[in-house]
Amino acid sequence: MDRFLLLVILCVGLAVLRAVAIVLIASVVLGLVVSFITRPKQTLVFLGTLTLSALTVAQPIACIVAMTTFGIAVVLARRRRNRSSERYLNAPH
Numbered sequence: 001m002d003r004f005l006l007l008v009i010l011c012v013g014l015a016v017l018r019a020v021a022i023v024l025i026a027s028v029v030l031g032l033v034v035s036f037i038t039r040p041k042q043t044l045v046f047l048g049t050l051t052l053s054a055l056t057v058a059q060p061i062a063c064i065v066a067m068t069t070f071g072i073a074v075v076l077a078r079r080r081r082n083r084s085s086e087r088y089l090n091a092p093h
Contacts, residue, residue: 052067
């Protein structure tokens, strides 16, 4: 009887723990939705930083490759944008 009672108590405790975890996850998701509606730029920066830090901890080489690729893409996009705007600004009359 003691073992059965212990098993029931453990099951109830795990059920409560699971319910608390679900409520915590739901509140975090709701907070992200609200923050994305009120401050989208800061929320995206936060999520990007969170993803980058997780990637850095999990796979450092993949993080280095991803950041290098992203940096090259940004530089190329800026050069392309500057060249296209120069064409319109320096047009002959």
